[in-house]
Amino acid sequence: xxxxFTEEQAMIAETARDxxxxxxxxxxxxxxxxxxxIDRELWQAFGAELGLAGLTVPEEHGGSGLGMxxxxxxxEAAGSQVSAIPLLGHAMACxxxxxxxxxxxxxxxxxxxxxxxxxxxxxSTHSTLEADGDKLTGTIQCVPHGAVADLLLVAAPxxxxxxxTAAKGxxxxxxxxxxxxxxxxxxxxxxxxxxPLAQSFDxxxxxxxxxxxxxxxxxxxxxxxxxxxxxxxxxxxVQFGRQIGSFQAYKHxxxxxxxxxxxxxxxxxxxxxxxxxGSDEAQMALHAAKSFCADTFFMCxxxxxxxxxxxxxxxxxxxxxxxxxxxxxxxxxxxxxFHREQVARMVLGEAA
Amino acid sequence: MKLGFSKAEEEFRAEAAxxxxxxxxxxxxxxxxxxxxxxKAERRxxxxxxxxxxxxxxxxxxxxxxxxxxxxxxQVIFAEEYARAGVPGRVNHIGIELAGPTILTFGTEEQKxxxxxxxxxxxxxxxxxxxxxxxxxxxxxxxTKARLDGDEWVVNGQKIWTSLAHISDWIFVVARSGEGSxxxxxxxxxxxxxxxxxxxxxxxxxxxxDAEFNETFFDDARCPxxxxxxxxxxxxxxxxxxxxxxxxxxxxxxxxxxxxxxxxIIAAAKDNGKANxxxxxxxxxxxxxxxxxxxxxxxxxxxxxxxxxxxxxxxxYKIQWATWRRGLGELAMDxxxxxxxxxxxxxxxxxxxxxxxxxxxxxTIYGGTNQIQRNQIAERGLGLPREPRxxx
Ligand SMILES: Cc1cc2nc3c(=O)[nH]c(=O)nc-3n(C[C@H](O)[C@H](O)[C@H](O)COP(=O)(O)OP(=O)(O)OC[C@H]3O[C@@H](n4cnc5c(N)ncnc54)[C@H](O)[C@@H]3O)c2cc1C
Numbered sequence: 001x002x003x004x005f006t007e008e009q010a011m012i013a014e015t016a017r018d019x020x021x022x023x024x025x026x027x028x029x030x031x032x033x034x035x036x037x038i039d040r041e042l043w044q045a046f047g048a049e050l051g052l053a054g055l056t057v058p059e060e061h062g063g064s065g066l067g068m069x070x071x072x073x074x075x076e077a078a079g080s081q082v083s084a085i086p087l088l089g090h091a092m093a094c095x096x097x098x099x100x101x102x103x104x105x106x107x108x109x110x111x112x113x114x115x116x117x118x119x120x121x122x123x124s125t126h127s128t129l130e131a132d133g134d135k136l137t138g139t140i141q142c143v144p145h146g147a148v149a150d151l152l153l154v155a156a157p158x159x160x161x162x163x164x165t166a167a168k169g170x171x172x173x174x175x176x177x178x179x180x181x182x183x184x185x186x187x188x189x190x191x192x193x194x195x196p197l198a199q200s201f202d203x204x205x206x207x208x209x210x211x212x213x214x215x216x217x218x219x220x221x222x223x224x225x226x227x228x229x230x231x232x233x234x235x236x237x238v239q240f241g242r243q244i245g246s247f248q249a250y251k252h253x254x255x256x257x258x259x260x261x262x263x264x265x266x267x268x269x270x271x272x273x274x275x276x277x278g279s280d281e282a283q284m285a286l287h288a289a290k291s292f293c294a295d296t297f298f299m300c301x302x303x304x305x306x307x308x309x310x311x312x313x314x315x316x317x318x319x320x321x322x323x324x325x326x327x328x329x330x331x332x333x334x335x336x337x338f339h340r341e342q343v344a345r346m347v348l349g350e351a352a
Numbered sequence: 353m354k355l356g357f358s359k360a361e362e363e364f365r366a367e368a369a370x371x372x373x374x375x376x377x378x379x380x381x382x383x384x385x386x387x388x389x390x391x392k393a394e395r396r397x398x399x400x401x402x403x404x405x406x407x408x409x410x411x412x413x414x415x416x417x418x419x420x421x422x423x424x425x426x427q428v429i430f431a432e433e434y435a436r437a438g439v440p441g442r443v444n445h446i447g448i449e450l451a452g453p454t455i456l457t458f459g460t461e462e463q464k465x466x467x468x469x470x471x472x473x474x475x476x477x478x479x480x481x482x483x484x485x486x487x488x489x490x491x492x493x494x495x496t497k498a499r500l501d502g503d504e505w506v507v508n509g510q511k512i513w514t515s516l517a518h519i520s521d522w523i524f525v526v527a528r529s530g531e532g533s534x535x536x537x538x539x540x541x542x543x544x545x546x547x548x549x550x551x552x553x554x555x556x557x558x559x560x561x562d563a564e565f566n567e568t569f570f571d572d573a574r575c576p577x578x579x580x581x582x583x584x585x586x587x588x589x590x591x592x593x594x595x596x597x598x599x600x601x602x603x604x605x606x607x608x609x610x611x612x613x614x615x616x617i618i619a620a621a622k623d624n625g626k627a628n629x630x631x632x633x634x635x636x637x638x639x640x641x642x643x644x645x646x647x648x649x650x651x652x653x654x655x656x657x658x659x660x661x662x663x664x665x666x667x668x669y670k671i672q673w674a675t676w677r678r679g680l681g682e683l684a685m686d687x688x689x690x691x692x693x694x695x696x697x698x699x700x701x702x703x704x705x706x707x708x709x710x711x712x713x714x715x716t717i718y719g720g721t722n723q724i725q726r727n728q729i730a731e732r733g734l735g736l737p738r739e740p741r742x743x744x
Contacts, residue, residue, distance in 0.1 A: 001361070001425045002354045003651040009353060069353050231734050246737035251730035258729055262668045266648035267641075273355045281644075288641040340637035341630075347618060347640045348627050 003269070005073075012070055016077035019050055024083035026318050032084035033180035038119075038148045039084045046085060047116015054114030056094050056210070061110035063094075068272035071210065072217040076268070079218025080225040082321045084181040086119045086145040088214050088332075093120035093153045095210035096160055100203030105162060105195055109151065121149035122211060123163075123187050124333070129156045135169070136161060136194040139186065144332065146185030147174030153207065154194065160203065161194035168192070179328040181321065209275045209286055211333050216271065216289040219297035219329050220264045226297075226304040226322050227257045233308055244307075253303055260296040267292045284346055291339035297326040355651070357425060365429045371406065372437035386440035387609070387704055388711075389564045393519045396443040400474025410448050410472050412601060413456065417464065418472030424654055427601040435608025443519065445602065447471040447478035451524055451543075453597040458541075458582045458590050467522075467543065479520035479546075481511040481568055482591065488513075489724045491526070492536040492588065496570060498527035500584075503577045505542055507550070507570045513718070517553050517566040520546050524594075525570075526587050539587035544575045560710040561700040598719060603650050603669065607643065610673075613680060613708055614639055620705065621687045635683050642676045667733045671725035674715040681709035 005013065023042055032039040047053030056071050057063025064070075071091055078087055090113060097109050112118040121143050129138035136154065143152070149172075152163040165172060169192035177183040197203055231254060234245030244250055271285035279285075301323040305312040312319045330336060344350075357365070376384040380402065383395050403409040404418065412427045413419025422430070442448055452471045455463055470476030487493040496509025507527055517523065523544050530538020544551070550573030555563040582590040618636060621627040627636075649672065653665040684705040685692050692706050702710065716722045730736040 001357050001428065001651065002655055003648065004655040004657075005353055227734075231736065234736065243737055246740075248727070248739065251734075251736050252723070252726040254734055254736065255726035255729035258664060258733055259668045259672055262664045263642075263645040263649060263672065266645045266652055266665070269353060269652075270355070270644070270648040273353050277354070277356050279355065284640075284644070288644055292641055292645065337634065340634050340641070343637035343640055344633040347636060348622060348633070 003273075009069060009073060013073045013077065015050065016052065016074045017080070019046070020077045020081040020083055024078070024081035024085075026321075029082060029084050029181060029321065036148050036174075037084055037177070037180055037183035038086060038145060042083060043085045043119070044116060047114075053090065053116035056091065056098070057110050057114040058098060061098075061106060062114040063110065067276040068209065068213050069269065069276055072213050072268050072272040075214040075217035076221035076224075078221065079325075080221035082181050082222060082318075082325050086121065086148065087218075088144055088182070088211060089121040089149065089153060090119070091210040091214045092122045092207045093151065093162075096153055096197055096203060096207035097162070099206035100160065100197035100200065101162075102195075102198075105197070109162065118150045119145065119148055120151040120153055121146045121185075122155065122207075122333075123152045124155040126157065128158055129154070129189065131158065131161075131194075132191070134194055134196065135191045136163065136189045137169075137191055139188050141186055142184045143172075143187050144182045144184055146172050146187055147183065152187060154189075155204070155207065159199045160197040160207065162197065163189065163192050163194045177328075179324040181325060182328060205283075208333070209271075209282070212286045212290040213268070213272055213275070215329050215333055216264075216293040217268045219293035219326065220261070220268050222322050222325055222329075223257070223261050223264060223293070223297040223300040226300045226319075227254065227261060229318075230254060230257075230304050230307050250307060253307060257300045257303055260299060264289075264293045264296040284343055287339040287342045290333065291336035291343075294326070294330040295336055297322075298330055301326040357429065361425050361429060364426050365433060368408070368430050369433040369437065371408070372433055372439055375402065376437050376439060380439075383440050384438045387613075387707070388562060389441065389516060390443070390519060390562075391440075393443055396440060397474065397477065397519075399440075400442065400444050400477075402474075404472055404474040409474055410452060413452065413468075413472065417456070417468045424601070424657075428604050428651070428654065431601055431603075431605035432608050435605045435612065438612070441609065443516065444471065444474060444477045446480050446516065446520075447476060447522075449602045450480060450594050450597055451478040451522070454524070454541075454581060454590060454594045457593060460578075462578065463543075463581065476522055477516070477520045478522045478524065479514050479517045481514055481517075481523045481525040481544075483513045484510060485512050489721055491591070492539075494526055494528055494539065496525065496527040498525075498529045498540050498542060500529075500577060504574045505540075505577060505579060507542065507544065507573045507575070509570050511568040511570075513556070513565045514553075514568045515565045515718075517546070517568050518555060522546060523551075523568065524581070526591050529587075530585050533585075536588035538585050539591070540584050541581045541587035541590040542575055543579045543581065544573060548573060550574060558711075559713065560702055560707055595719075598670075601654065603673070604647070606673070607646055607650065610643055610646075610677060610680070613677075613684075613704065614643060616704055617680070617684050617687050620684075624687070624689070626687045626689075632683075632687060635686075639676070639680055639683055642672075642679075646673055646676065662733055664733055667729055668725075670719060671716075671722050671729070674712075674719075674725075675722065677708075677715050678712045681712035685709045 054063030055066050059065045123140040123143040125140045129136050154161040169190040171188045172185050174185045237244045267289040271289035274282040274285040304319045411420040411422040415421045498505050498507045525542045529540040552569040554567045557563045626632045649665045
């Protein structure tokens with residue numbers, strides 16, 4: 001038992017933090033927001049220069065073979081700057097293909113994903129898709145970064161598939177989305193060629209684990225950043241002849257943010273460790289992390305606006321980037337009520 | 353980063369669990385499951401001695417002082433198994449967890465020899481004399497006076513809210529020794545024998561009907577000159593060091609007690625059908641998540657051994673658990689419904705869950721109120737300006 005980063009993990013954290021601080025600037029993110037909702041240059045640098053796209057891809061497929069703790073570390077750093085990169089679908093695809101892809105699928109996709117050359121989006125739906133052999137038909141709503149993806153990881157109650165967006169029978173409609181750093185799209189499949197992944201609980205869980213950890217860690221990073229930026233502002237801004245950060249009502253709200261964030265940090269790394277160690281707590285940890293961190297981020301981002309006053313409500317200030325990202329994380333890959341209901345079933349001894 | 357325990361550690365867990373469960377099924381069956389501080393105090397003093405006799409009393413202490421020099425992981429494991437076995441809280445927890453470590457850190461060799469064996473053996477029960485009528489959150493405002501008279505300290509004044517004073521043998525006192533001094537300066541930290549005519553105790557009844565805390569009056573109370581821990585006028589530093597020990601491994605044991613309380617709520621909800629109510633289900637899930645995060649927060653705090661950065665997990669721990677437990681008390685009553693408001697007998701005495709509801713209102717007050725916690729988090733954790741004083 002040693003619930004602290006190893007030296008290597010601390011180094012990855014520092015590298016990732018510096019990289020996103022330096023490169024995922026407000027200016028660049030806003031450029032992405034005005035365009036396709038992706039900073040392609042950032043994603044390329046992340047994949048090619050830093051070699052971080054292959055973080056969780058096994059070494060024999062060109063990756064570094066690291067685990068969920070390391071994934072959480074980089075997602076936390078990416079989230080702290082609300083970077084417009086397709087990390088979510090990417091991490092889920094790497095996990096799903098690694099766990100349930102055929103040898104051909106692995107050879108075809110993992111090296112490209114590890115190099116950051118292919119963009120993957122998660123297209124998940126509760127309604128059943130029509131599967132006719134290796135052809136899929138149906139509509140999938142709310143696919144994050146769907147409009148810029150090369151590959152779709154399609155997840156439906158009956159299984160998981162890989163679908164190339166360039167294939168015949170695939171059409172995608174991007175939407176103007178509240179969080180412009182991760183715009184949603186509608187994917188329409190009409191007899192589109194699909195490569196099935198092995199159907200098992202483990203494969204499904206590998207994908208969802210990676211997705212929930214990315215979102216929870218992004219939320220943690222975002223929440224911590226809203227706190228730091230608000231603290232800095234509160235030391236700068238003077239009203240009534242005092243720094244606003246000296247008012248107790250203001251201080252206590254910042255303290256409340258820190259209290260939640262510290263728990264969110266425990267949640268993310270508990271879940272990541274539990275998955276990596278194959279602990280029987282992993283399921284509960286993932287549901288806890290996803291729901292708790294999303295709520296924490298939303299609370300913190302809302303406070304960031306309030307505690308900045310009028311400037312916090314402007315388009316020019318970055319507070320709304322955090323606020324909108326926080327809102328979108330709350331519902332993405334199932335909302336808090338769903339996750340807490342899963343926890344309730346476990347503790348009430350009703351697990352399926 | 354690693355959460356799992358090694359094979360040797362799991363063996364240690366089995367050994368500890370075995371012994372504890374054996375005791376609770378055997379000789380000490382009569383105290384199993386007690387959740388209040390002082391119920392059956394005399395038997396629990398015997399239990400302290402039983403722990404000591406088997407070297408389970410203060411396993412984290414160095415071997416030479418009656419401990420086992422146990423590793424962090426072992427201490428975590430023991431704390432968990434202790435509560436899991438339904439063993440009641442330590443009546444001497446102030447001695448084991450506060451007085452002992454304070455003496456180990458700040459005491460002289462002679463003081464260690466004088467106090468540690470008794471604490472380790474479970475024969476010297478301690479209580480904490482910090483708060484006064486005019487020094488609560490503002491602890492630096494203590495007025496109880498200590499003056500050196502030959503080779504003795506003479507103490508006059510009053511402490512209040514002294515938990516367990518009525519069953520204690522010793523009290524540690526923060527008193528003002530600096531003539532005309534104010535605030536944290538001029539304070540001195542003394543160890544005093546409770547069994548003397550100069551010390552008088554009056555119990556204070558609490559909202560749950562128990563009387564576990566007291567007023568403690570000092571009227572020319574005395575202790576030998578070398579009962580001073582640290583140096584004269586340095587009492588604030590010692591007191592602050594002591595408060596840091598409150599965030600030690602014992603928190604893990606406390607969490608297991610919380611686990612038992614949450615399990616009791618879950619059982620009650622399944623029993624009376626509230627477990628089908630979606631709002632209650634969400635709250636049970638939130639409570640479960642909060643408890644788990646408390647555990648991993650504590651493990652982060654305990655694993656952070658280099659203390660290079662501000663330790664956010666440690667700084668936020670008190671308010672986190674206290675607020676969580678207060679919410680747990682409210683959840684308990686919402687699950688029990690009106691039945692929870694009726695005592696089981698004629699006396700004003702409460703079962704575990706209604707008592708949790710009442711008692712947990714104190715959790716957000718003692719050991720630094722929630723407001724004081726927030727001030728400290730904001731100031732120490734976030735570097736915000738300090739609260740102004742009105743008397744400077
Ligand atoms: C069950 C129980 C057991 C205890 N056991 C012990 C013990 O064994 N030994 C011991 O020494 N003490 C003990 N205490 C005392 C405890 O530490 C104090 O009650 C606590 O520190 C608060 O002090 P106070 O009661 O004087 O309240 P006050 O300090 O008067 O506070 C009253 C209210 O004002 C608020 N307040 C005060 N200052 C500020 C500020 N700067 N900013 C914002 N709000 C503020 C507080 O949060 C609180 O809400 C115990 C208390 C309880 C309830």
